[in-house]
Amino acid sequence: MTDAHPTSTGSPTSLGMPQLPAPDYPDDVRVRLEADAKEIVARYPDSRSALLPLLHLVQSEEGHVTRTGMQFCADVLGLTTAEVTAVATFYTMYRRKPSGDYQVGVCTNTLCAVMGGDAIFEELQEHLGVGNSETTEDGKVTLEHIECNAACDFAPVVMVNWEFFDNQTPDSAKQLVDDLRSGREVSPTRGAPLCTFKETARILAGFPDERPGAVEASGAAGPASLLGLRLAKGEGHHRVVHPRGSAPQDQTPADHPSSHDAPQQTSASDPQHPSGPVSEEGE
Amino acid sequence: MSVSTEYGGASRPEAEAGSSPEKLLTPVLSSFWDEDRPWSLETYRRHEGYEGLRKAFEMSPDDLIAYVKDAGLRGRGGAGFPTGMKWQFIPQGDGKPHYLVVNADESEPGTCKDIPLLFANPHSLIEGIVIACYAIRSSHAFIYLRGEVVPVLRRLHEAVREAYEAGYLGKDILGSGLDLELTVHAGAGAYICGEETALLDSLEGRRGQPRLRPPFPAVAGLYACPTVVNNVESIASVPAIINKGKDWFRSMGSEKSPGFTLYSLSGHVANPGQFEAPLGVTLRQLLEMSGGMRPGHRLKFWTPGGSSTPMFTDEHLDVPLDYEGVGAAGSMLGTKALQCFDETTCVVRAVTRWTEFYAHESCGKCTPCREGTYWLVQLLRDIEDGKGVMSDLDKLNDIADNINGKSFCALGDGAASPIFSSLKYFREEYEQHITGQGCPFDPARSTLWSDRADTHTEVNA
Numbered sequence A: 001m002t003d004a005h006p007t008s009t010g011s012p013t014s015l016g017m018p019q020l021p022a023p024d025y026p027d028d029v030r031v032r033l034e035a036d037a038k039e040i041v042a043r044y045p046d047s048r049s050a051l052l053p054l055l056h057l058v059q060s061e062e063g064h065v066t067r068t069g070m071q072f073c074a075d076v077l078g079l080t081t082a083e084v085t086a087v088a089t090f091y092t093m094y095r096r097k098p099s100g101d102y103q104v105g106v107c108t109n110t111l112c113a114v115m116g117g118d119a120i121f122e123e124l125q126e127h128l129g130v131g132n133s134e135t136t137e138d139g140k141v142t143l144e145h146i147e148c149n150a151a152c153d154f155a156p157v158v159m160v161n162w163e164f165f166d167n168q169t170p171d172s173a174k175q176l177v178d179d180l181r182s183g184r185e186v187s188p189t190r191g192a193p194l195c196t197f198k199e200t201a202r203i204l205a206g207f208p209d210e211r212p213g214a215v216e217a218s219g220a221a222g223p224a225s226l227l228g229l230r231l232a233k234g235e236g237h238h239r240v241v242h243p244r245g246s247a248p249q250d251q252t253p254a255d256h257p258s259s260h261d262a263p264q265q266t267s268a269s270d271p272q273h274p275s276g277p278v279s280e281e282g283e
Numbered sequence B: 001m002s003v004s005t006e007y008g009g010a011s012r013p014e015a016e017a018g019s020s021p022e023k024l025l026t027p028v029l030s031s032f033w034d035e036d037r038p039w040s041l042e043t044y045r046r047h048e049g050y051e052g053l054r055k056a057f058e059m060s061p062d063d064l065i066a067y068v069k070d071a072g073l074r075g076r077g078g079a080g081f082p083t084g085m086k087w088q089f090i091p092q093g094d095g096k097p098h099y100l101v102v103n104a105d106e107s108e109p110g111t112c113k114d115i116p117l118l119f120a121n122p123h124s125l126i127e128g129i130v131i132a133c134y135a136i137r138s139s140h141a142f143i144y145l146r147g148e149v150v151p152v153l154r155r156l157h158e159a160v161r162e163a164y165e166a167g168y169l170g171k172d173i174l175g176s177g178l179d180l181e182l183t184v185h186a187g188a189g190a191y192i193c194g195e196e197t198a199l200l201d202s203l204e205g206r207r208g209q210p211r212l213r214p215p216f217p218a219v220a221g222l223y224a225c226p227t228v229v230n231n232v233e234s235i236a237s238v239p240a241i242i243n244k245g246k247d248w249f250r251s252m253g254s255e256k257s258p259g260f261t262l263y264s265l266s267g268h269v270a271n272p273g274q275f276e277a278p279l280g281v282t283l284r285q286l287l288e289m290s291g292g293m294r295p296g297h298r299l300k301f302w303t304p305g306g307s308s309t310p311m312f313t314d315e316h317l318d319v320p321l322d323y324e325g326v327g328a329a330g331s332m333l334g335t336k337a338l339q340c341f342d343e344t345t346c347v348v349r350a351v352t353r354w355t356e357f358y359a360h361e362s363c364g365k366c367t368p369c370r371e372g373t374y375w376l377v378q379l380l381r382d383i384e385d386g387k388g389v390m391s392d393l394d395k396l397n398d399i400a401d402n403i404n405g406k407s408f409c410a411l412g413d414g415a416a417s418p419i420f421s422s423l424k425y426f427r428e429e430y431e432q433h434i435t436g437q438g439c440p441f442d443p444a445r446s447t448l449w450s451d452r453a454d455t456h457t458e459v460n461a
Helices: A027-041 A045-063 A067-077 A079-088 A111-128 A170-182 A195-205 A225-230 A243-250 A262-266 B003-007 B040-047 B051-057 B061-071 B083-088 B114-120 B123-135 B150-165 B195-202 B232-244 B246-250 B283-290 B324-327 B347-361 B365-385 B389-405 B408-437
Strands: A100-108 A141-146 A159-162 A164-167 B100-105 B141-145 B182-188 B229-231 B259-269 B273-278 B300-304 B337-342
Touching: A045 A067, A045 A079, A045 A195, A045 B182, A067 A079, A079 A225, A100 A111, A100 A170, A111 A141, A111 A170, A111 B337, A111 B347, A141 A170, A141 B114, A159 A170, A164 A170, A164 B150, A225 B114, A225 B273, A243 B100, A243 B259, A262 B324, B040 B123, B040 B150, B051 B232, B061 B083, B061 B123, B061 B232, B061 B246, B083 B123, B083 B229, B083 B232, B100 B123, B100 B195, B100 B232, B114 B123, B114 B150, B114 B232, B123 B141, B123 B150, B123 B182, B123 B229, B123 B232, B141 B195, B150 B182, B150 B232, B195 B229, B229 B232, B232 B246, B232 B259, B259 B283, B259 B347, B273 B408, B283 B408, B300 B347, B300 B408, B347 B408, B365 B389, B365 B408, B389 B408
Parallel strands: A100 A141, B100 B141, B100 B229, B141 B182, B259 B337
Antiparallel strands: A100 A159, A159 A164, B259 B273, B300 B337
């Protein structure tokens, strides 16, 4: 474990007292989590396969993976805490310190970085007054840079609690974090209206999102995903595509605070435009 | 005649210019993404969904494997290994459980095909899974989805629920006698888990580190049992092959690279996106139909299949994008992730960032990759900062050579690719960084919004 604290002698090299075992969850929490854990373990022929989802589960309880959470996983699966810690520290999605309700990840892998991800990340750090993997004082937003998130045709991409915010600019990203901090409802370009990081972690543990409309939200596909199909159907350039750089400019940030997230206007529920905001705006 | 020989030849760019997208593109998996709720079972059924499964159940499992082999489907995850052959390697009658594991850990930089596919059409994967499990005699399959894509996870949860409810999963599927459980498993953030043996370790609840081979997963995979690991797109392509026939499939592409596939165009292009086309289409064709590079700019370098495939330049616009064509031109088809960069982009900056990625994602198991990627980053950062010396360029080549082919898994080879290829095509640009003591490029000119305020004179794209 890396979080061995210096003892009261203050000397970092002092071996001091060994760290005490992690405190247990309160009884009611433990009973609830054990029921969830049983369901997770039942999905696999071998119980140890449940470790990754169990770590997501304990993260959904406390917002990060605590020593208590790791002890819980070890108890459920009959592993040592060392075995659990080795796994928990290998994967980047497990947070190891208390963090914000909204994890804002700016892709700075090559393509997004070049297309503007670097500029977005820099401006967000300045705007929020935090560095990489740091959280705003109000506990709302944790900022980090992330690796390629498989959305390169929507670069530059920002993920919030692992929902897609496509084709971002520094201004749209700043508006986004402001909205998150002020508690306005924010909807991603692709994905469901945001829930908190803890609620997201529960979905990752394998418990479906039960919110009405969550599966349908944001329609079937972003405009880039449909481009080839539209061309194949003979819907030529003049009707199908616009130079994508102009799209965010076309948005009117007028009344709704989240109107920088364009697809809301043409969701799947709009019978005239069932497939999303691809065709008309560039004409 | 195969489609690709009709217009895929590298020598006839002029003749290709007039080809219309209607003729060049062949939407199959993406054919109804623009309809209402294409992810739902109802819409999928309306498009002959689960018809391939019915036909598969009429065949014996061995015949089914032979059929997929004859169709010539090759893996869409990067390596291009024949899918039917992977299935055939599973020992039958061995008394052990068999497993199918779908690799949905799409993380290769530039790659963005499986995520939109699963978001819009998850049932094509589920139908393919049932067919594959019938063929290899598996009663438990897993989808290992990278964790960072919650919108896709939601749709997979829902699609699997629908499939169970409709009897496409569970006990005695459609009266075939096949019992099948399907588990959706979300990863937790590690590029290395896209490597199939690291994925299996991760799915067993361990750190995602690759395994020594042999034994191959077909013999000792998940829980040391025979296991097929296939990419999402490979498996999702199977239902259409069974439903429409192998001759239909072979009518697209070439003899050795038959069929349709998803190409993902991204970067400094006027209109990025997904294009489903026969194997062998060229980047020139895709650019011409989609509006070319962004106005006023020209193509400088691009990757044919993600950052791990050696980069190309504008000399390679007419390379047929199939396994053989790209291989013959010195790269790999990979995941068909066509990341295009224009003349505003510093190649040293691009390669440095990719190398930082490989260093970050190296699992640490083997020394050449762990140490090599670390030192590549140090050298590249110095060069980008104008603190490099000329001998650094040979040192870069030398370190990359000590990673390539000498690492435990393909991550190391991938890390070496951008180094080798960028030095091959852009050595002068590296030298400029050294002699000019810094980067001559302005990153602000590369951004999505850089040309909005300007009034650039139009240059041909």
